Amino acid sequence: MHPREIAQHEPARRTTNRRIKAATGPRTRALALLLGAMLGTFGLVNAHAQGTASTAQPYPSRALHLVNVYPPGGASDVVARYIAQKLSDGLGQPVIVDNRAGAGGAIGNDYVAKQTPDGYTILLVTGAYPVQAAMVKTLPFDPLRDIAMVSMLTQYPFVINVLPSAPYRTLPEFIAFARSNPGKLNYSSAGIGSVHHLSGELFNALAGTDIGHIPFRGGAAPMTELLAGRVDVLFEAMTLSLPYIQAGKLRAVAVTSRERSPALPDTPVAEQSLPGYVVTSFLGIGTTAGTPAPIIERLNREIRTILATPEAARRFVELGGEPQASSPAQMHDLVAAETAKWRKVIDTRRIERQ
Numbered sequence: 052m053h054p055r056e057i058a059q060h061e062p063a064r065r066t067t068n069r070r071i072k073a074a075t076g077p078r079t080r081a082l083a084l085l086l087g088a089m090l091g092t093f094g095l096v097n098a099h100a101q102g103t104a105s106t107a108q109p110y111p112s113r114a115l116h117l118v119n120v121y122p123p124g125g126a127s128d129v130v131a132r133y134i135a136q137k138l139s140d141g142l143g144q145p146v147i148v149d150n151r152a153g154a155g156g157a158i159g160n161d162y163v164a165k166q167t168p169d170g171y172t173i174l175l176v177t178g179a180y181p182v183q184a185a186m187v188k189t190l191p192f193d194p195l196r197d198i199a200m201v202s203m204l205t206q207y208p209f210v211i212n213v214l215p216s217a218p219y220r221t222l223p224e225f226i227a228f229a230r231s232n233p234g235k236l237n238y239s240s241a242g243i244g245s246v247h248h249l250s251g252e253l254f255n256a257l258a259g260t261d262i263g264h265i266p267f268r269g270g271a272a273p274m275t276e277l278l279a280g281r282v283d284v285l286f287e288a289m290t291l292s293l294p295y296i297q298a299g300k301l302r303a304v305a306v307t308s309r310e311r312s313p314a315l316p317d318t319p320v321a322e323q324s325l326p327g328y329v330v331t332s333f334l335g336i337g338t339t340a341g342t343p344a345p346i347i348e349r350l351n352r353e354i355r356t357i358l359a360t361p362e363a364a365r366r367f368v369e370l371g372g373e374p375q376a377s378s379p380a381q382m383h384d385l386v387a388a389e390t391a392k393w394r395k396v397i398d399t400r401r402i403e404r405q
Contacts, residue, residue: 114145120159122152126290141353164192168341178332181389186244200382201336202354207372208308210292212285212301222305222324229260236283237263239273250286252400289371
């Protein structure tokens with residue numbers, strides 16, 4: 052104890068000693084000695100607690116890192132950098148975007164899962180996250196236990212894209228053509244086990260069609276193949292489809308959300324013609340499991356504040372979605388439900404897990 056702190060507790064000690072001397076009998080003297088010891092201990096504990104409280108730093112007291120599991124330049128990176136800037140404004144600390152691409156996102160996801168749970172490393176969670184959880188046999192982390200969900204950012208549908216010159220102009224016409232020409236149509240994807248691949252297989256299962264799958268290794272190849280006429284259909288996210296649709300290079304026969312998209316208000320939803328066919332992707336924020344609840348709540352509040360602004364609404368609509376905040380529990384439930392959904396598709400279509 053510091054000499055000043057000792058001096059602060061000296062009067063209590065002296066008073067106790069006087070009482071000890073005035074007391075008669077061994078039992079009374081023993082009780083008085085015990086009381087003196089308790090007063091001294093309380094003083095030490097109280098001084099330590101005050102010292103600890105004075106040195107505790109509020110969150111955040113330094114820069115945060117926002118991990119994006121994809122390379123710079125893509126749609127997810129645009130969102131990551133926008134959210135990072137707005138979070139930095141609200142938190143009063145820099146938020147640095149850290150692109151950790153590779154292994155379909157597993158490298159970046161695993162990196163965040165293994166960080167200190169202090170809220171200084173956060174993750175841009177994408178719609179590919181539950182697909183990977185369903186498709187990969189063994190991951191170095193548990194997708195539902197090792198990442199704590201913070202909040203959704205946005206949900207956006209996929210679009211069923213065909214060429215303007217195709218003989219089918221609507222989804223019912225496309226389904227009828229595919230059923231009458233089994234094995235003659237193809238769709239491209241970003242790879243086996245990608246959201247695009249599983250979206251196509253879910254379509255085949257529900258429509259009773261046999262549209263072939265041509266996988267590529269990510270990148271722009273799936274869209275390039277459709278634009279060149281070498282495949283017949285592409286199940287692609289709104290964020291990537293919209294510019295080509297607006298330019299007249301593709302025709303959207305349906306969006307895969309439950310309701311029409313503000314970005315394509317004249318395009319019908321697929322579920323009207325194909326009950327049960329709903330495919331949405333999403334972006335959200337997560338962090339390392341075990342992060343204290345007050346820190347997760349602080350991040351959640353900041354995200355809700357960001358998404359409530361007209362600027363955020365405009366930015367996300369331009370990307371084909373809408374701002375959509377959530378509680379941590381709601382986001383966790385969505386990821387769990389999407390994981391179960393894609394596992395069912397994989398099992399039903401007998402797709403080999405990687």
